[in-house]
Amino acid sequence: MTVFHGIKVLDVASYIAAPAAATILSDFGAEVIKIEPPGAGDGQRLLSSLPNVPQSVHNYGWSFPSRNKKGLALDLKTEEGQAVLHRLAASADVLITNYPLAVRSRIGLDPGVLRSANPRLVYASVTGYGETGPEAHRLGFDATAYFARSGLTDITRADADAAPVAPALAAGDHPTASTLFGAIVTALFRRERTGEGAYVSTSLLANGIWANGTVVQAALCGAEIRYRQPREQPRSALSNFYLCADERWFSIAMVAEERLWPAFVSIMGIHDLALDARFAALAQRRTNAAALTLELDSVFLQRTAQDWQQRFESAGFTVSVVSRPIDVANDVQARHACAIVPAAGVDGADFTIDSPFQIDGVTKCKPQRAPEVGEHSDAVLAANGFSTDEIVRLRRDGVVAGMQAQP
Incomplete structure (x- = not known):
């Protein structure tokens, strides 16, 4: 039996952060009912076709976070649609939403x-910005509320004059989903003890600040926050990126520099350079980090990134080749780590991204195809006590839509 067998979840949300939390619950056996507007459905279905995202004939932006769910197309702008939602919620364990606070009561999502x-x-x-306060009703995406507002966008600039760089697609939404999942599971654990449900919440802003917590805490303590230096002008040449013979970038993070410096010199074959007064001691290497980086650039160009990785890792260094997305998609270790897992019927792929944790002795549900708009409308309603006549009427009135049940 799966962990959340018998738990019914209503995913009344759009785009990524909130629905992805429901996806994690589905991975561990919860029944997730995806409620979306008739017609076009959740705007997430259009994500893969936007101009600023990777282009594909496959709808990867929908299939990845929408797996394992049952599709119900329900018009929540109508009183009848809201009545259907309330009947479903009466026996549900979890309801997830990210609809704006100002519209929730108007579409039947009043938590009280x-x-x-x-x-x-x-x-x-x-x-986007929390449940209370002067900006509680502001709308936010991860690019604005998670990255820009939290300071993450600012601290990743190379210097004060450099323009900000757009964050990776949905890179703030998925961590926020994990946070919401944690809040839901905590509330379910509390319910096991007290019998009472709960209202749990999180925001893109809070998660962005959590992700940027070390730097923001430094600011709270009055520290001077300096911008990241360009690669050619680092604060340490031994925690930097270097281009290699195969035109791949190589990342080295040498924290224990004093201890590892002799081994570094040996691996790199720079014994003469190590005698240079500018680099002989830690303090001098930090002062002359730009000059040392320039010297190391020519050395790293003599071997491939994989060659350097093998040499450094065999000596106990923490390093990595800088992967491209296509490398990650084919990463054998990612499969062993269960970050990428086999999938059944995922649009355009035999594998998909798994939720980022495992429980010993627990087998997750195998990822199944994401639903079409309203694909399971009739089945969901029937399983929740709606009669055939009621379902026919709801369809006739346009309250419920989607694929017609087979006789």
Whole structure:
């Protein structure tokens, strides 16, 4: 039996952070019902076609975070649609939403009403900037609320004059989803002890600040926050990136520099350079980091990145070739780490991204195809006590839509 067998989750959310939390629950056996508007459905379905994302004939932006879910197309702008939602929520364990706070009551998502009818319900909320305060109703994406507002975008600039660089696609949404999952599971654990549900929440802003926590805490302590230096002007030449003979970048993070310096000299074959007064001691290497980087550039160009990785790792150094996305997709170790797992029917791929943790002795559900808009509408309603006549009427009135059930 899976961990969340018998747990029913209503995914009444859009795009990534909130629905991805439901995906993690589905990986461990929860029944997740994806509720989206009739017609176009969740805007997440269009993500793969945006101009600033990797282009593909496959809808990877939908299939990855929407696996294992049952699709119900329900018009929450109607009173009838809201009544359907409330009937489903009355027996649900978890409801997840990231709809703006200002519209939730208008579409039947008022947490007080839902939790009053079902005191065991865990109502899970994601917002851009938090639940209270003067900016609680502001809309936010991870690029704005998670990265820009948290300071992450600023501290990754090379210097004060460098323009910010756009973050990786959805790189803030998925960590936020993991946080929301943790909040939901904590509330479910509390419910096991008390019998009571809960209202749990997180925000893109809070998660961005958490991710940037070391630097923000430094600011709270009054520290001077310096920008990252260009690669050619590092604070340490031995925690830097170097281009290799195969035109691949190589990353070395030499924290224990004093101890590892002799081994570094041996691996690199720079015994003469080590005698140079500019680099002979730690303090001098830091003062002359730019000059040392320039010297090391020509040495790293003599071998491939993989060759350097093998040499350094055999001596106990912490290093890595800088992977490209295609490298990650074919990474054997990523398969062993269960970061990338086999999938059944995923659009355009035989593998997909797994949720980032395992439980010893627990087998996750094998990823299944993401639903079409309203693919399971009739089956979901029937399983939740709606009669055939009710389902026919809801379809006739446009409240429910999607693929017609087979006779």
